[in-house]
Structures are given as structure tokens and as C-alpha cells.
Amino acid sequence: MRIVSLLPAATDIVAELGLAGDLVGRTHECDWPPEAVASVPVVTSAGFSADRMSSREISEAVGGARHSGSSLYALDTDRLASLAPDVILTQDLCDVCAVSYTGVSRAVRVLDADARVLSLEPKTLDDVLDCLLRVGALLGVEEVARRRHAELTNRLAAVRERTAGLPRPRVVAIEWLAPLWPAGHWVPEQIACAGGQPLLAAPGEHTKPMTWEAVVAARPDVLLVMPCGFSPDRTFQERELLTRLPGWEELPAVRRGAVWVLDGPAYFNRPGPRVVRGAEVLAHVLHDEGTGAAVTPGEARRLADA
Numbered sequence: 081m082r083i084v085s086l087l088p089a090a091t092d093i094v095a096e097l098g099l100a101g102d103l104v105g106r107t108h109e110c111d112w113p114p115e116a117v118a119s120v121p122v123v124t125s126a127g128f129s130a131d132r133m134s135s136r137e138i139s140e141a142v143g144g145a146r147h148s149g150s151s152l153y154a155l156d157t158d159r160l161a162s163l164a165p166d167v168i169l170t171q172d173l174c175d176v177c178a179v180s181y182t183g184v185s186r187a188v189r190v191l192d193a194d195a196r197v198l199s200l201e202p203k204t205l206d207d208v209l210d211c212l213l214r215v216g217a218l219l220g221v222e223e224v225a226r227r228r229h230a231e232l233t234n235r236l237a238a239v240r241e242r243t244a245g246l247p248r249p250r251v252v253a254i255e256w257l258a259p260l261w262p263a264g265h266w267v268p269e270q271i272a273c274a275g276g277q278p279l280l281a282a283p284g285e286h287t288k289p290m291t292w293e294a295v296v297a298a299r300p301d302v303l304l305v306m307p308c309g310f311s312p313d314r315t316f317q318e319r320e321l322l323t324r325l326p327g328w329e330e331l332p333a334v335r336r337g338a339v340w341v342l343d344g345p346a347y348f349n350r351p352g353p354r355v356v357r358g359a360e361v362l363a364h365v366l367h368d369e370g371t372g373a374a375v376t377p378g379e380a381r382r383l384a385d386a
Contacts, residue, residue: 081219082166084123085110086155088345089208090169090200091117092352093215097224104163107153109309112346112354121163123156135307135318136258165195167218202351203284205269209233212353232356236273239359243275249301249338249366251276255308255349257321259289263306266355267348274362276302296327302366303333305383306344312381315341319383339383340365347379 084105085091091110094100100116107124110117160168198218202208209229216225251271253263264287268278279298281287295303305322307315319341322328333339342348342365347358361375 082164083219084160084163084165084168084195086124086168086170087200088112089211089350089352090171090215092350092354093200093212094169094219096212096228096353097216097219097221099219099221102219104165105160121159123160123163125154125156134258135256135321168195168197169200169215170197171200200351203265203286205236205266205273205355208266208351208355209353211351228353232353235356236359239273239363240275243273243363243367246275246367248275248277250279250299250332251302251304251366252279252295252298252300252333253281253304253306253348254295254322255287255306255344256289257305257307257315257318260292260295261289262287263304263348266351267306270348270355270359270362271304271366273359274366276362276366292325292327296331300331300333301336301338303331303339304342304362304365305339306342306348308349309345311345312341312343312378315344316381316383323383337382337384338365341381341383343379 081099081102082104083094083099083102085094085103086107088107088110091100091103091106092112094103095113095116100113103117103120105123106117106120108122108126109124110120196218198215200211200214202211209232212225212229212232213222216222216228253267253271255261255263255267262281264281264285266283268281268283268285271278272283279300280290280294305315305319307318322339328334342358342361347354347361357379361379364375365380
């Protein structure tokens with residue numbers, strides 16, 4: 081089967097199902113697993129160069145121009161047609177994360193292609209794992225999908241068991257720095273699963289920008305910094321967007337040395353199988369590194385270690 085993935089999380093799912101070798105097209109942001117996707121043709125491009133822009137500049141480029149996914153990300157329809165995909169995986173959850181389902185469907189109609197288009201729109205942890213089953217059914221690997229779904233579900237259950245009965249620190253998770261944006265959708269559930277009390281966002285919520293005053297008023301014991309699309313190294317480069325804010329030194333999380341920079345794209349921003357590893361990482365950092373397997377500096381680092 082010839083698969084084109086227009087969503088990094090969908091690429092993760094295809095790999096989880098053992099079908100990375102069937103990928104014939106991907107987005108410019110699909111980077112996992114690296115050895116499997118490096119040679120897969122890229123069929124999208126961004127309308128701006130985020131590598132050379134600050135968080136504020138990226139926000140203005142995205143929101144200030146009132147972009148939608150179809151205009152933020154260009155789809156190379158000629159290359160897509162030449163790849164002759166049987167299945168195209170896309171999304172309609174976030175206008176600034178990937179090419180939209182509407183844009184992909186329109187392109188398929190124009191190309192008069194026979195490809196089946198599946199849109200993935202998970203909002204909760206259960207939704208994320210259920211995407212494995214949906215994609216597995218479409219790609220004809222139902223049994224593999226059920227087995228992987230069970231394994232991932234069991235890992236989440238193990239995290240809950242390890243953290244049951246432990247003190248539940250109050251946690252704020254930040255998904256963007258300028259403006260400040262709380263992490264919603266499945267992230268509050270990851271926090272709760274890992275034995276924390278999520279603040280400023282509810283499970284499944286599509287969040288909006290928040291004020292710094294809201295963070296100060298919440299008085300989090302732990303602050304998680306996981307900007308969408310940013311590696312930890314990139315986040316450290318913009319740490320002063322937080323550390324220069326009024327009242328920073330007075331936050332309980334700062335006083336406790338419990339401000340953590342996390343790999344957002346790998347474990348928190350993308351609704352793929354690796355959100356389970358994200359919950360495992362959180363169990364480790366929320367409880368003074370005393371539960372679960374150790375994390376690597378690439379997964380989580382204290383901001384104070386910069």
C-alpha cells in the first residue's frame with residue numbers, strides 16, 4: 081500500500097504499525113523515526129522560515145495574517161499526484177499544525193485521484209490511542225494495531241499505578257511562549273496520569289492565550305515548558321521570555337527548581353503513540369525523579385541547568 085502522511089503524528093502511527101516502508105510521501109516536519117523517513121519524498125513546505133524567527137514573530141506570521149492551514153502550508157500537488165498514493169493521512173484539528181483536511185480533500189478531487197483520505201482529530205489520550213485502531217483498520221493491520229494499542233494502554237496504566245498515592249503537585253504546562261499559551265487537549269491527562277494536578281487547561285480543551293498574571297495566580301509547584309515545534313535547545317534560547325517576567329523568582333515552581341524544559345514535538349504536541357512516553361517522562365519529573373525509568377537530557381532538562 082502506498083501511504084502519504086500529511087501529519088507528523090500520523091507518520092509516527094504508521095511507523096508504530098510497522099508500515100514505515102510503505103510511506104511514499106510526508107510533510108517537511110515528519111522526522112520520526114529518522115532512519116525510516118529521511119528518504120521519503122517531501123510534499124509540503126511552510127509559508128515562513130520558523131528557524132530564523134522568534135516565538136513572537138512566528139505568532140504574528142500565523143495569527144496576525146489570519147492564516148489557515150491551507151495557506152500556511154503549501155501542498156505540492158504535482159508531486160502528490162506522481163506518488164499515486166492509495167491512502168492520505170491528514171488532520172483538521174489545528175490550522176497551524178499541518179495541511180488541513182479540507183485542503184487535502186480539495187486537492188484529491190482536483191487531481192481526480194482514487195486515494196482514500198483519513199482525517200485524524202484526537203483531543204484526548206483515548207482519542208490518540210484510538211487513532212492507532214482507525215489507521216490500522218484502514219491499512220489492513222488490525223491485529224497489529226490492537227496489540228500496540230493494548231501495550232500502550234498498559235504502559236499508561238503502569239504510570240498511574242506508580243504515582244497513585246503520591247502527593248499531586250500543581251502543574252502549569254506552557255505550549256507557546258509569546259503569547260503565553262497553556263497546553264490543552266491530551267496534555268492535562270498526561271499530567272494527571274503522571275500524578276500531577278493540571279492547572280489552566282482542562283482535558284480535551286482547545287486552549288487560548290493566557291496572561292502571565294494567570295500563571296502567577298495559579299502558583300504552580302511545577303512549570304512545564306513544551307513549545308509546539310521547538311526542540312529543548314531552541315526553547316532554552318528563548319528562556320528569557322519567561323525569566324524576565326515580573327514575579328518570576330517568586331513562583332513556587334522557580335523556588336523549588338521545578339521548571340522543566342521538555343521535548344514538546346516528540347512527546348506532547350503531536351497526537352501520536354509517543355504521548356505515552358511523555359506521561360512516563362512526566363512521572364519522573366513531577367516526583368523528584370523518583371518514579372519510572374530515567375529520562376535523558378533530550379527529553380527533559382531543568383531550566384536552572386541552562
